[in-house]
Amino acid sequence: MAFYDSVPFEPDNSIGYQIKRAAQAMSAALEPVFADEGLTHAQWSVLVSLHFERGRTCAELARDQAHDKGAMTRLIDQMEEKGWVTRERATDDRRHVILALTDKGEAVAQRTRDRVAACWNGWLAGWEPEKVQQLLGDLRELRTSIEFAGACA
Amino acid sequence: MAFYDSVPFEPDNSIGYQIKRAAQAMSAALEPVFADEGLTHAQWSVLVSLHFERGRTCAELARDQAHDKGAMTRLIDQMEEKGWVTRERATDDRRHVILALTDKGEAVAQRTRDRVAACWNGWLAGWEPEKVQQLLGDLRELRTSIEFAGACA
């Protein structure tokens, strides 16, 4: 029996609605942390992605964040102006532009990373670690399932 | 012991990152359903909110969706042009404009609601109902916790 045959598909029971609201709540709550460093949420995502070496080029970051390629170029422009990242044309494949954090950018990344982690620790204070792990696992599983199924009927 | 003291705070372990990616995946996967009816995702949210009577005015809907009030006005403009909703100035409190679905809007809401529910049923096909309920509960709990704590330190 399918889940939404047994439970009415209204917003309170909708994973989509709950995920959206949770995302907005955390984004709003984290905003002051980013504002302190003169960052936007999107810029912070890029900064942290570079910090954790999830990508070294514009296209890789765009894929990792499911962000538009063109928008990513402009995002990097801003961060280059602020002196957080550098661009360098790759020698092996001259299509790539290798991005790197400056010392200044790395410092900002570490500071905000720690503050954001502290926020999460506060929000999750009453949660058993197993419960957090399960939530993370469920979210990963859900995304995999959606991406595997592709566009719906 | 705080969760992110025992686990490194990198994207794969970050609830924020996982939530964001899950939200984008489902939004992308549902897009064809909305496109078939000439809807955008945001318009669909409004349509369904009216369908489930989660609000009757622009301000109520904006709050329910954590959407900008001004943007909501323009969203309703579009939906009024398409003949899905009607506006009527309230008599008791003349500040309010009462929104209502037309028959056409109601039909679109029902059709898309059923198709979206079917998508979700497919994505959650292998999940125990208890597991889905737990995910919903966790998401609600998380949001409550974030909103209660307010902006972080």
Place this chain on the structure above:
DNA sequence: CCTACTTGACTGCCTAAGCAACGATTGCCA
């Protein structure tokens, strides 16, 4: 009854994201 304060709808302004297109570069394969 008059004055503040709040609330709701609406309107410009600005920024950012999505989309399509382009040149440059590379890999592939006949």
Place this chain on the structure above:
DNA sequence: TGGCAATCGTTGCTTAGGCAGTCAAGTAGG
């Protein structure tokens, strides 16, 4: 070797969202 497709970074174009301000309408307190 030469053409074909794919990838990367970049750039206009369009649109939608966030923000601040305005006006009308209601509320509370003196």
